Amino acid sequence: MGRWIADRARVRAARGGSRATRVAAGLYDLASNDYLGLARDPRLAAAAAAAEAEFGTSAAASRVVVGTLAVHEELEAALCRLTRREHALAFSSGYAANLGLLASLGGPGTLMVLDEHAHASLIDGARLSRSGTRTAAHNSCDDVARLLAGRREPRAVVAVESVYSVLGDAAPLARLAEVCAEHDAVLVVDEAHSIGVHGAGSVHAAGLAGDPRVVVTATLSKALGSQGGAVLGAGDFGAALRDHLVNTARTFVFDTGLAPGAAAAAAEAARIAAADGSLPDRLAARSRQIVAALAPVAELDVGCGAVHSARIGSAAAAADAAGQLRRLGIAAGCFRPPSVPDGVSRLRFTARAAQDRHELGRALAVVADVLTTIDRQEPAA
Numbered sequence: 001m002g003r004w005i006a007d008r009a010r011v012r013a014a015r016g017g018s019r020a021t022r023v024a025a026g027l028y029d030l031a032s033n034d035y036l037g038l039a040r041d042p043r044l045a046a047a048a049a050a051a052e053a054e055f056g057t058s059a060a061a062s063r064v065v066v067g068t069l070a071v072h073e074e075l076e077a078a079l080c081r082l083t084r085r086e087h088a089l090a091f092s093s094g095y096a097a098n099l100g101l102l103a104s105l106g107g108p109g110t111l112m113v114l115d116e117h118a119h120a121s122l123i124d125g126a127r128l129s130r131s132g133t134r135t136a137a138h139n140s141c142d143d144v145a146r147l148l149a150g151r152r153e154p155r156a157v158v159a160v161e162s163v164y165s166v167l168g169d170a171a172p173l174a175r176l177a178e179v180c181a182e183h184d185a186v187l188v189v190d191e192a193h194s195i196g197v198h199g200a201g202s203v204h205a206a207g208l209a210g211d212p213r214v215v216v217t218a219t220l221s222k223a224l225g226s227q228g229g230a231v232l233g234a235g236d237f238g239a240a241l242r243d244h245l246v247n248t249a250r251t252f253v254f255d256t257g258l259a260p261g262a263a264a265a266a267a268e269a270a271r272i273a274a275a276d277g278s279l280p281d282r283l284a285a286r287s288r289q290i291v292a293a294l295a296p297v298a299e300l301d302v303g304c305g306a307v308h309s310a311r312i313g314s315a316a317a318a319a320d321a322a323g324q325l326r327r328l329g330i331a332a333g334c335f336r337p338p339s340v341p342d343g344v345s346r347l348r349f350t351a352r353a354a355q356d357r358h359e360l361g362r363a364l365a366v367v368a369d370v371l372t373t374i375d376r377q378e379p380a381a
């Protein structure tokens with residue numbers, strides 16, 4: 001086994017695909033998902049501390065044993081108010097929410113159609129579900145319609161992200177919802193990169209918050225500055241789905257409930273995000289600043305929210321560019337296959353409401369220099 005692991009590491013390194021855990025303290029942050037700057041907000045820290053004082057540091061059991069606390073119910077209500085949905089179920093992470101939801105919706109008799117850029121947690125959920133799974137071309141409603149029309153399975157689920165985590169672009173939600181309605185399919189929308197960034201989220205913006213056929217998944221670890229995930233539904237189907245998940249989602253039933261501090265911090269963040277419309281505006285201004293600085297010097301996938309990615313090419317070149325930036329004091333996301341199914345490795349830059357305009361400007365000047373000079377194919381030996 002030891003030799004096999006060492007061989008795998010050598011193959012990864014040769015492809016420029018090695019990853020590592022590193023403390024990023026001291027680097028200018030162009031990589032994190034703390035989009036609204038709430039992860040360091042004293043109001044969240046105070047809410048977490050109060051919940052820990054009241055409930056302890058752990059839920060100490062599964063939600064279906066004795067791990068459901070008042071703070072979980074407050075969180076679920078706050079998420080419903082923020083997203084204008086009626087039913088919510090909190091999970092211990094966004095990953096667990098996607099795994100639990102798709103595994104519980106699927107099985108023999110269900111076809112899962114996933115956008116080709118869908119997040120790993122949606123892919124893994126579809127795999128776990130043992131459903132027939134098909135991949136649709138990115139953001140192609142025609143392809144989704146074709147796959148649904150040709151299915152043999154009586155049930156179908158289409159899973160997309162409202163804002164894609166690497167490309168940063170938006171899914172055509174209104175049209176996808178129509179296609180799903182025409183073909184009697186449920187539309188699962190992962191709003192990880194939209195809730196908070198776009199206020200109540202893209203599903204609400206598309207006029208779909210009340211649509212029972214649309215199921216939303218959320219992470220509490222990005223704009224909401226905490227940890228955890230949720231599934232949000234509407235109408236009778238949303239209520240039945242919540243009950244179905246409480247009974248069948250293995251990542252809910254067999255997992256300790258979300259820690260009280262994380263639940264309380266996320267609930268506070270949801271309240272702040274619902275009340276303070278200036279945060280998305282500040283974020284949007286920083287986002288425009290990133291695009292203005294980098295679009296002239298890079299092949300930029302310009303996002304609709306906080307995420308923008310520069311196409312680099314080979315995995316090795318992307319890793320090399322990220323390393324150069326790190327040595328210059330800047331943290332950027334480095335996305336290589338399999339995170340990028342089209343095989344184009346990218347550096348990802350994220351906007352945050354808390355970024356100072358002048359500091360961001362200085363960091364972007366350094367990034368622009370590096371992007372102008374890098375070798376987009378292979379780094380020098």
Ligand SMILES: Cc1ncc(COP(=O)(O)O)c(C=O)c1O
Nearest residue numbers: 093094095119165192219221228
């Ligand atoms: C689109 C998407 N869905 C789900 C997740 C998982 O969320 P969490 O970090 O809360 O597990 C992520 C996080 O990277 C994501 O980008």
